[in-house]
Amino acid sequence: MVRAVRADSETAIEIRPATPEDIPAVIALDQDVTSLLKTAYWHDMFDRFGAQRQDVRFFLVADNGGRIDGFIIGEVRAWEFGSSPSGWIFAVQVRPRLRVRGLGSRLFATICDRFRAAGVDRVRTMVARDNTVIQSFFRSQGMIAGPFIELEMRLD
């Protein structure tokens, strides 16, 4: 289902599921922000999260009159170390000059609606500890620390 979201003063931005035609724009937007070209990665992400099991996997884009100004990706995950099914967000991006204008919040709200419709009542994510921008964004949406801790170990 395509869900139109409110128009701001300048133009209507539609939050909708990604299509294969959007992926080059997603790649370009990500490259603008990260300075890394990850062509194969984004095509793989679309294959996994935009093209199958769309009842529990969501790859949404912010379509600003044909230009992709943001995207968010997530899925319903279950039973990882005792976690009951919950929504997981693992990518969100907004064109830098459009940030702090509510587009990220709209992407977040839309994917949360999708998670609710999929039957879960909780959304989770994992962010780098030193990534203050993204951590502040999720906190501003109302997210707080959860009951899980990320652990890691070097293998070399």
Next chain:
Amino acid sequence: MKLQKATEFALYAVLELAADPQRQLTALDIADKYGISAHHLAKVLRDLGRAGLVAAVRGVGGGYRFAGNAKRLTLLDVIRLFEDVGGSADAPTRSPAPDIAEGLRFVLAEIDAQTVATLRSISLATMLKLSAHRPRESATDARPQRRTASRVR
């Protein structure tokens, strides 16, 4: 984590004033609301004024009003005016040290790094939202529904 009294009072005052930037409140107004010492709070407010977070309004009906940007200022910005937090996260490693001392320092630095990251990621605006709409369970209350390693590959 326990904050010093002055830091706690500063957070009360800044958040109370940031909740309505047009409003002016005296030290007594805020102290009464939180049941804290007006004398101590007055000193804290002067420090906040020097840091540019609040502005003193003189004359009858005077007091203090918020003078910062609630979306940009974080809890860490306010706290670090009054005390050091996360000191060991930033501190250079002193070497050489016995293994046990080094190991303990490593773990304490991990805790400090988490504390700093949390305080740095919460703006005053976010804190006010969180205060108004507290989650039904706190992070420390929440527990995984099943506490077994159910998916280890």
